[in-house]
Amino acid sequence: MLEVLDVKFSYPEQQHQFHFHLTVPNQSVLVVAGASGSGKSTLLGLIAGFLTPTSGDIRWCGLSLLGLPPSDRPISILFQNDNLFPHLDVWTNIALGLDAGAKLSALTALLIRECMTDLGIGEMERRAIGTLSGGQQQRVALVRALVRARIDNQHQAGMARPLLLFDEPFSALDPETKVNCLEVVRHMVKQYGLTAILVTHDPNDAAMLGADVFSLKLGA
Amino acid sequence: MMPPAPKLMSDPNKNRWDQALPRRGKTSQRLVGFAGGLMVFGLWGLLVLALFAILTMSSGNIIDVPAKIWQSPRIGAILWSAISQALWSSALSLCVAVPASVVLARRYHWFGMGALRMLTGLAFVIPTTVAASGLLAIWGRQGVFNQFIDAVNGYMPFIQIPELPSFFGLKAVILAHIFFNAPLMIRVFLPRLLSVPDNHWKLARMMGMTPWQQFRWIEWPALKPMALPMMGLVFLFCFSSFALVLMLGGGPRVTTLEVEIYAAIRIAFDLDLAVGLTLLQVMIAFAVLGILMLHPMMRQSMPQAVMPMRPPIGFMLASSSSVLKMLDVLLVLGLIILLVFPLLALILKGLGGDMVAVITSAKLWRAMVNSISIALASAICVTGAAMLLAEWRVLLVFKATKLCQNMPYRTRTVYDVMIIIMESGVMVYLILPAIVMGTAWFILLRGVSNVFVIAPFLVFMANVLMALPVAYRLLIGKWMTMRLQDERLRLAFGIRGINGFRYLTVPVMSREIGLIFGMVAAMSMGDLGVIALFASADFETLPWLLFQQAGRYRVNEAAATALILMLTVVMLFGLGHGLGRWLSLPRSLYQASKFPNHPPDYKTGLPHA
Numbered sequence: 030m031l032e033v034l035d036v037k038f039s040y041p042e043q044q045h046q047f048h049f050h051l052t053v054p055n056q057s058v059l060v061v062a063g064a065s066g067s068g069k070s071t072l073l074g075l076i077a078g079f080l081t082p083t084s085g086d087i088r089w090c091g092l093s094l095l096g097l098p099p100s101d102r103p104i105s106i107l108f109q110n111d112n113l114f115p116h117l118d119v120w121t122n123i124a125l126g127l128d129a130g131a132k133l134s135a136l137t138a139l140l141i142r143e144c145m146t147d148l149g150i151g152e153m154e155r156r157a158i159g160t161l162s163g164g165q166q167q168r169v170a171l172v173r174a175l176v177r178a179r180i181d182n183q184h185q186a187g188m189a190r191p192l193l194l195f196d197e198p199f200s201a202l203d204p205e206t207k208v209n210c211l212e213v214v215r216h217m218v219k220q221y222g223l224t225a226i227l228v229t230h231d232p233n234d235a236a237m238l239g240a241d242v243f244s245l246k247l248g249a
Numbered sequence: 250m251m252p253p254a255p256k257l258m259s260d261p262n263k264n265r266w267d268q269a270l271p272r273r274g275k276t277s278q279r280l281v282g283f284a285g286g287l288m289v290f291g292l293w294g295l296l297v298l299a300l301f302a303i304l305t306m307s308s309g310n311i312i313d314v315p316a317k318i319w320q321s322p323r324i325g326a327i328l329w330s331a332i333s334q335a336l337w338s339s340a341l342s343l344c345v346a347v348p349a350s351v352v353l354a355r356r357y358h359w360f361g362m363g364a365l366r367m368l369t370g371l372a373f374v375i376p377t378t379v380a381a382s383g384l385l386a387i388w389g390r391q392g393v394f395n396q397f398i399d400a401v402n403g404y405m406p407f408i409q410i411p412e413l414p415s416f417f418g419l420k421a422v423i424l425a426h427i428f429f430n431a432p433l434m435i436r437v438f439l440p441r442l443l444s445v446p447d448n449h450w451k452l453a454r455m456m457g458m459t460p461w462q463q464f465r466w467i468e469w470p471a472l473k474p475m476a477l478p479m480m481g482l483v484f485l486f487c488f489s490s491f492a493l494v495l496m497l498g499g500g501p502r503v504t505t506l507e508v509e510i511y512a513a514i515r516i517a518f519d520l521d522l523a524v525g526l527t528l529l530q531v532m533i534a535f536a537v538l539g540i541l542m543l544h545p546m547m548r549q550s551m552p553q554a555v556m557p558m559r560p561p562i563g564f565m566l567a568s569s570s571s572v573l574k575m576l577d578v579l580l581v582l583g584l585i586i587l588l589v590f591p592l593l594a595l596i597l598k599g600l601g602g603d604m605v606a607v608i609t610s611a612k613l614w615r616a617m618v619n620s621i622s623i624a625l626a627s628a629i630c631v632t633g634a635a636m637l638l639a640e641w642r643v644l645l646v647f648k649a650t651k652l653c654q655n656m657p658y659r660t661r662t663v664y665d666v667m668i669i670i671m672e673s674g675v676m677v678y679l680i681l682p683a684i685v686m687g688t689a690w691f692i693l694l695r696g697v698s699n700v701f702v703i704a705p706f707l708v709f710m711a712n713v714l715m716a717l718p719v720a721y722r723l724l725i726g727k728w729m730t731m732r733l734q735d736e737r738l739r740l741a742f743g744i745r746g747i748n749g750f751r752y753l754t755v756p757v758m759s760r761e762i763g764l765i766f767g768m769v770a771a772m773s774m775g776d777l778g779v780i781a782l783f784a785s786a787d788f789e790t791l792p793w794l795l796f797q798q799a800g801r802y803r804v805n806e807a808a809a810t811a812l813i814l815m816l817t818v819v820m821l822f823g824l825g826h827g828l829g830r831w832l833s834l835p836r837s838l839y840q841a842s843k844f845p846n847h848p849p850d851y852k853t854g855l856p857h858a
Contacts, residue, residue, distance in 0.1 A: 079737060081651070100743025111734060116756045120839035125752060129744040133838065154839050 030054055031192060031224065036075055036085035047071055049085075051243055055191075056222045058215070060235040063245030069228040072245070073194045076226070077106050089192065100129070105174035105190045107198035112170035113158045119145075119169050120154040126173040127180060137180060144172045144179075148213055164206035167198055171210060178223050193218070193225040200230065211237050277746035278644055285641030285671070288634060292674040295714070296681070299689035303524055318525035323501075327526075331505040334419060334494075335487035338426035339480045345427055345587065346434030347476070351468050352580045353435065354442040365581070366439070368588050369432040374768060374822050375592075375815065376775020377492035378792045380428055382799065382811035383591030384497070386598045388416045388424070391804060393594050417499025425493045428587060430483040437479055441471045460573050481541040489534060489682040492777040492792075496799060506530040507684045511781055514688060524692075527685050534681070592815070598805075599812025607809040613794065617817065620774050620791040623705060624821055627712040628770035634713070635720035635765060638675060639728040640754075642668060646729070647736070679718035683711050683778035691782055704783035708790070711779035716769040723768075724761055731757045752836055759832035767825015771818045791817070 031053040039046040047068040053059045061069050074080040076087055078099035087094045094102050105126075113122045123141055124133050133141075145151045148168045158166060177190045195214070199207040215238050218225050227234060235242045318324055353369075356362055387393050390412075398410045445467060453463050491507040498504055506526050513523040607613055649664035678686075690707055694700045700707070735753055739745070744753060755762070777792040784793045791814045798807040 077741065079740065098743065099740040104741075106741055108737065112738070114735065114738065114753060116833075116835070117752065118835060118837050118839065121752065121837050124838040125744055125748070126738075126742045129742055129748055155837065157835070 030090065031076070031226075032086075032088040032091075033072070033076065034086045034088065036082040036087060038071060038075060038080060038082045046083075049075070053224060053226060055224055056218070058218055058225045058227065058238045058240035060238065060240045060242045061226060061228045061245060062230070062232065062235070062242055067245040069245055070196050073106065073196050073226065073228060076102075076192075077104050077194055078102050102192075103190050104192045104194055105177040106194040107167070107170050107174055107196065109197045109200060112198070113166055115158045117158065118154065119150070119156050119158065119161070122158065122169060123173045123176065127176060137176070140179065141172065141176050144176050148172055149209075164202050164210070167202060167206075167210060168213075170198065171213065175213075175217050178217075179221050191223050193223055195225065195227040195229075197228050197230070208237070214238065275745070277749075281637060281640050281644060285637055288637065289671045289674045292678070292714075293670075296674070296677060298693065299686060302689045302693035303527055303685075314521060314525040314528070317521060318529060321522070326502075327504055327506065327509055330503055331488055334422050334426075334503060334505075335484045335490075337419075338423050338430065338487040339483040341423060342427050342430040342434055342483050343476060343480050345431040345584075346438060346479075347469075347472060348580055349431065349584050350435045350438035350442055350472070351464065352577045352584075353439055356577055356581070357443075359581075362581075365584060365588070369435045369439075371432065371588070371592075374771035374775075374818055375429075376771075376777070376792055376818060377425075377429070378496065378777050378795045378799070379595065379775060379811045379815045379818070380591065381425055381493055381496040382795065382807055383595040384421065384425055384428065385416060385799075385804075386594035386808060387591050388413060388421070389804075390415065392416070393590075415499070417497055419503050421497035421499065422490070422494055422503055425497055426483075426487045426490065428591065429493075430486060432588065434479050434483065437475055438472050441475060442468060445471050460570070478541060481537065485534065485537050485541075488537070489530065491682070491684055491781075492796070495777075495781070496796065506533075507682050510684050510688055514691060514782060520692065523688055527688050530682060530685060595808065595811055595815065598808040599815075601805075601808075603805045604809040604812075607806055607813065612789070613791075613810065613813070616789045616791045616794045617813075619705065619788065621817065621821075623709050623712060623790070624770040624774040626709055627716060627773040628766045628821075628825070630709075630713050631716045631720045631769045632762060632766045634717055635724050636728075636758075636762070638671065638721055639724050640732075642671065642725065643729060643732045645671070675721050676718050678714045683715050683776075684782070686711055686714060687779035687782040690779075700783060701785045701788065704780075704785065704788045707783055708776075708780050709773075712769075712773040712776055715776075715778070716772055719772075720765045720769055723765055724758070727761055728758060755832050756834075756836060760829045762832060763825045763827070763829015765825070766828050767822040770821040770825060774818050774821055775814060 033049045033051050036049045037046055038049075049068070049072050051059075061072060063069050071080065075082055076094075078094065078097060082095070089103050099106075114125075117125070120141075123145075127133060127137060127141075142151070145153065148171060150165055150168050150172065153161070153165070153169075158169070161169065174193055178193055180189055193214075199210045202210065211234060214225065214227075217223060218238075225240075227238065227240070229235075232242075234240075353362060353366055385392060389395070392413070395412050398412055402409055449467055450463075453467060458466065488505065489507055490505055491511070494503060494505050494508050495511070498508065506529060510523050510526045510530070513519045513526060645664045645668050649662045649668070687707070690710075691700055694703070694707075731754070739749060739753065775792055776790075777796055780790050780793050781796075784790070791810065795807055795810045795814060798810055
């Protein structure tokens, strides 16, 4: 279970203070909605470790995540854009996200292949990122996040990252691709017992994922 | 009512979810910080040592030196000469660069314009000695123009065109400065013109603007913010010019403080005079730079390492009159005469000169080996140092940002102060002339060791220190952008150290790294600065050899040596370009043989049925 316990945060040179308090049960999807500036991305930034709260605690399975760098937290995050390194090919983008030491076991490689095929981007391992469409690029990033979530010590020495954070990654996609991607997320979360938080402006996303909605109000 | 917010945990290691895992250290970051700090300490240390040497080693009381300088009958003439030639050079460079940039942008698609744009980068690499030889090959007494006039006079004796007068003097120095600095200005101006939105040109067309109106309302406003800072920068370069003034000045009437310092040490051996002139030079350079730094654009006035080029559709729409086309053709021809003719003349003269005698001379090969060794060593050292400093700056910026994250207002942290100390420690060598550093080392080391024995090391050090600010400035902009863009992903995936450098940094920065390597190697190869102080029969470099040949009026030998020097410089620059291309080759972790197409089931490890 993810617990965000009375986390307070304010940006430098801004009077406004964000205040978050929520829990997300394991193996569930939570949709975070709210107007621009209400702190949706800030919440994900705090959970991921890009931002440090002024007070409060963030816990995963009862243990604090504070003080940990983002790479050591049990998370995988997808942004709206710039999810991939454009000068690397598809495979290397995924591989570096799984092991920063750039050493993959054969089993991990197989898992990547399976996920790529599931998401309809099989046989694209050597493709340069620039040659992919926006939807394909987001799917590459999604493969990386899903493999990170499913990986365990059998595949690769390290740890699983079963908490998926989605910061409006599908908002710029065309409706059909977006529906496909959300369907994949719903399926993977259910099948592999993952936990996900999705930030979105679109109320239909929650219905599609069958998720609870956590609304943030401006000034909350 | 909300429960009281728990405080941040004092021990970050307590109750952490991953405490069973080994902690991933920040060794690479610490190493970068340690090495960067050591380097900046060394840079400041060298500077303080040099100033200390200059201040303490005059034969009399240091306080008497300014008075002695002030009373010197020549000081007024020296200052007037240095300032006037620098003013003329910077103003005329601007007059050439503005129309040239406009034409290069407006006629982007014309045949050969790509080559001309590329030639503007030559100013960074062509040695001053080679440029001087090239200009002499065109405008000198035995130059191309006089040979042409002789030929015309021979065929048509009734015309008798007068020959060009002696080239040496103020006009030669100014022309040489324009040869170097107009392309530098173009390098800064052109991207600004190309970044004017296409719609502005479409609007100009719709409004029926004349070319003059376009210049007044669109082109000049785009260039204006950079005009004054660039003029100031060029003034600074010309004010501290050494090799060109030494070779083309033609006597004591056209001089600079640097030339006088050189003369005081090497010819008159008057250390008091050298110390006084050095202090004067440093004070004036700092004052000019201080004034320039008040201008906000000055802080970003370094030319871009890799010029972004984008075909300007709007330009084509905005200019189609035939009168303007004729004018543009004339301007392009003028640019070709300025940039291309001296190099072409040098090639022709070099090939027709005493090439065989020069090539078979052992002296040339000794000088070449010396030059290439120093150039390569400097290039490796500067490229590594610039990358290290750039990465350290990035880490300091991240630390400063993180420290300020929870502060109500952005305040200056210790990391900001460290950035200022680091950058000023590097940039100070941009305005500290090589000859001043050389003077300091000469004074410092003459009692300790034979300066001529350690001359190669001193020349290498001078090249490194002089090239480091340029390399750092060329690198830092894109380095910061790249790291800021990548940082979220690097953090999220923990990509640090050698893998981050290998897979993420180097491929993105490859062009800049290659450019810096090639440029520093070329600059070091052609440098005639500190070597002028430390050269001896046992240690000569190619530019020094060329300078000596030109000084003894062995014109044909000098032309051949200049051609060889130019070819070597181009080769070294090409080596840098090749290095950049090699570094940019895609690095993939994908290994088809390791991950076969029909793999075993990842859950069981057994082959698929």
